Amino acid sequence: MANQFQILILNQISATGLKRLPERYTTGKDIKAPDAVLVRSADMHGMDIPASVRAIGRAGAGTNNIPVKAMSQRGVPVFNAPGANANAVKELVLVGMLLAARNIAGALDFVAKLDTADPEMDRKVEDGKKSFAGYELAGQTLGIIGLGKIGCLVADAAIKLGMNVYGYDPEITVDAAWSLPSQVRKAHSVAEVLKHAQFISLHVPLVDATRNLINADNIGTMKHGAVLLNFSREGVVNEAAVLAALAEKKLGRYVCDFPSAAINGRPGIIALPHLGASTQEAEENCAVMVADQLVDYLEHGNIQNAVNFPNVSMPRESTYRLAIANANVPNMVGQISTALAQAGLNIHNMVNKSRGEMAYTLVDVDSKVTPQVIDGIARIEGVLAVRYLPLEA
Numbered sequence: 001m002a003n004q005f006q007i008l009i010l011n012q013i014s015a016t017g018l019k020r021l022p023e024r025y026t027t028g029k030d031i032k033a034p035d036a037v038l039v040r041s042a043d044m045h046g047m048d049i050p051a052s053v054r055a056i057g058r059a060g061a062g063t064n065n066i067p068v069k070a071m072s073q074r075g076v077p078v079f080n081a082p083g084a085n086a087n088a089v090k091e092l093v094l095v096g097m098l099l100a101a102r103n104i105a106g107a108l109d110f111v112a113k114l115d116t117a118d119p120e121m122d123r124k125v126e127d128g129k130k131s132f133a134g135y136e137l138a139g140q141t142l143g144i145i146g147l148g149k150i151g152c153l154v155a156d157a158a159i160k161l162g163m164n165v166y167g168y169d170p171e172i173t174v175d176a177a178w179s180l181p182s183q184v185r186k187a188h189s190v191a192e193v194l195k196h197a198q199f200i201s202l203h204v205p206l207v208d209a210t211r212n213l214i215n216a217d218n219i220g221t222m223k224h225g226a227v228l229l230n231f232s233r234e235g236v237v238n239e240a241a242v243l244a245a246l247a248e249k250k251l252g253r254y255v256c257d258f259p260s261a262a263i264n265g266r267p268g269i270i271a272l273p274h275l276g277a278s279t280q281e282a283e284e285n286c287a288v289m290v291a292d293q294l295v296d297y298l299e300h301g302n303i304q305n306a307v308n309f310p311n312v313s314m315p316r317e318s319t320y321r322l323a324i325a326n327a328n329v330p331n332m333v334g335q336i337s338t339a340l341a342q343a344g345l346n347i348h349n350m351v352n353k354s355r356g357e358m359a360y361t362l363v364d365v366d367s368k369v370t371p372q373v374i375d376g377i378a379r380i381e382g383v384l385a386v387r388y389l390p391l392e393a
């Protein structure tokens with residue numbers, strides 16, 4: 001019988017993505033010993049992640065809701081879907097800039113409160129509209145912090161709208177840099193972006209280095225009346241600093257995707273309910289990408305787009321495959337090969353790659369591997385996880 005796999009689902013995942021899982025896969029919210037977990041924004045910190053879990057698939061970009069370090073120590077890759085929801089977020093950032101520049105929220109509120117039975121309504125509309133007069137995006141300067149999948153798309157769209165764009169990303173990839181329009185000006189620091197831009201849009205992951213990236217020390221250096229857009233994560237911005245800057249009219253608006261007890265309903269706040277990736281297209285793209293990655297990993301050990309492991313793929317040329325997650329320390333490959341040689345197993349093909357502290361090895365051998373050999377490899381110091389993935393007859 002073909003291998004059966006069980007996938008624990010922690011959030012609603014697009015049906016189009018779930019259909020990518022072969023029929024022998026069982027999915028559900030109450031699976032006790034899953035082979036993998038599929039998640040969107042559910043907080044997995046503090047969750048008792050069963051020992052059976054071999055992989056986690058995040059149908060989205062940010063992985064700050066997943067205990068990635070603890071998973072690395074267990075040799076469990078955490079997959080995400082780079083770029084799959086970037087266009088959806090870009091479009092909402094454009095909405096955010098327009099909401100702020102044209103006073104749309106206040107205007108909608110004004111219209112909702114009009115008395116439609118009032119014969120003076122038309123006059124009141126014409127009188128009232130002057131309170132909501134705004135300004136145009138063309139000619140304004142946008143500063144983008146984080147030029148990854150989303151930041152680059154936002155930069156491109158802003159240039160097409162006639163905006164001037166500054167971008168800051170100390171670790172920009174070569175591909176991202178190539179994708180940027182030539183008009184985007186390179187900033188050398190967050191401070192430089194804040195100094196020049198009327199709109200500042202944040203597109204960084206939430207990690208220790210980006211927590212409180214916008215804070216009481218630097219928010220005052222923004223241009224008077226600037227608009228701060230945060231579609232990244234709540235923790236990237238210090239909310240107390242934002243409220244103080246709004247109260248002093250230093251900051252014009254704070255547009256974000258993260259409502260909180262501190263900011264909701266306060267003047268100058270435009271908060272959306274974490275809607276950035278909530279389009280049918282983005283949900284499908286993310287779910288399809290991550291489901292495919294999970295299947296390839298569970299069945300063949302191939303890794304594509306894990307945030308804690310290198311990309312490692314090897315075509316299947318032999319029936320018998322071992323997939324080994326190990327610490328990136330000397331002599332791991334030597335010890336693994338020795339264990340196989342001592343068991344009389346001939347290596348048909350092998351690949352080993354490392355990324356930071358983690359390494360990953362795929363080994364195809366020419367004959368069946370016994371549980372004793374697998375156990376012997378698992379006991380090598382530095383080996384974190386071993387899986388035996390024979391092809392089904």
Ligand SMILES: NC(=O)C1=CN([C@@H]2O[C@H](COP(=O)(O)OP(=O)(O)OC[C@H]3O[C@@H](n4cnc5c(N)ncnc54)[C@H](O)[C@@H]3O)[C@@H](O)[C@H]2O)C=CC1
Pocket residue numbers: 060061062063082083085086089145146147148149150151168169170171172173176203204205206209210231232233257274275276277278
């Ligand atoms: N509101 C929503 O629904 C969504 C929010 N997000 C958030 O947006 C973040 C970015 O997403 P992507 O662009 O897809 O990720 P990405 O990984 O493609 O880009 C992130 C970029 O930030 C840069 N970066 C990291 N630290 C930085 C720093 N201190 N200063 C400047 N740049 C820095 C990285 O070098 C990278 O180029 C995600 O991590 C997530 O938190 C992503 C998708 C949807």
Ligand SMILES: O=C(O)CCC(=O)C(=O)O
Pocket residue numbers: 040041059060061062063085274276277278
């Ligand atoms: O799944 C979602 O709606 C959240 C998307 C998001 O925040 C991300 O991809 O980082």
